[in-house]
Amino acid sequence: MTLIVLASASPRRAELLKQIGLSFGVRPADVDETPKPGESALQYVERLAREKARAVAVEQPDAIVIGSDTSVVLAGRILGKPVDRKDAAEMLGQLSGTTHQVMTAVAIATADSFESCVVTTDVRFRHLSGKETEAYVATGEPMDKAGGYGIQGRGGIFVEELRGSYSAVVGLPLQETAELLAGAGYPVWETWNSRQESRNE
Template structure:
């Protein structure tokens, strides 16, 4: 799958793609990520995933381009990446003991054609102590993460329950990504290596 471009600089998305045997190159998209007035969170993440994929696709129209966006949503409010340690601590305190939604959209574009899906996962945090919130913020991990935490990192200890897609919470829903690639005529399993025993 050497013809695929990932329109994201996220190391987590890149690692997830490698996990399912996808070869790709990275070309981050430069778009305005400001939410539109009264824009629902689900519409917002899908719009950004589409815009990322299409922005890169215009520069490489003969190649499949994968775009994705993830938002943490609490009571309908989008919690973006914290701008400061104080904001990160506030986000974690708000998430403490509550259930929030992680909405991740994945979009696949070629030329001006684009397909997109949105995956919604319910994540419930246990009650967090102020000392552990402070210790977590001090590690720096929350600062580049939507909602101020990374489930695949130290923040994984905060999660009491998850209903939905773990990989979508990390940043890329693997099943849905594979479905989009298959619908474009390039199933990921076509590119999996065979063991020496199978080739014999």
């Protein structure tokens, strides 16, 4: 059986892969996430996904490695993970009543292939009150998330409109990930009943 490895510690990405029936290992990649001078948000997010996949693929050459990275981009600026509660509240204030982009890159590395893509989704926030922003930050949910919110959590109530891939906003574009895996010789759907069939033999 082909070994699939997720080069990320993100529980959200792991949940998404489980959702499409994948069995996989987790090996977070340790890469420098500092943007390079003059690098666009799209270039940045794709480079990080590729570097994560490549770093783990070197250690596990027999595996299919999935690397991914997500950035929340407002007017061309990358909003990373908040450094503290004040920073989280400020980010949410900037997103309030505006449309931003969530760019998620996914890279698939094998011994003889290396492919990646970036999925961009437009997300519009309704206007947020100071009190609800304060209450949201107090839950702690924003602290480990790009842009300071989680669409799959309490932050979902802030989203007025979404154009693009919901799963990419959560952390991994499922359609594109499945396409890249198929291109690497691992169609996800072929695994759906194989474990059941092997048990019945």
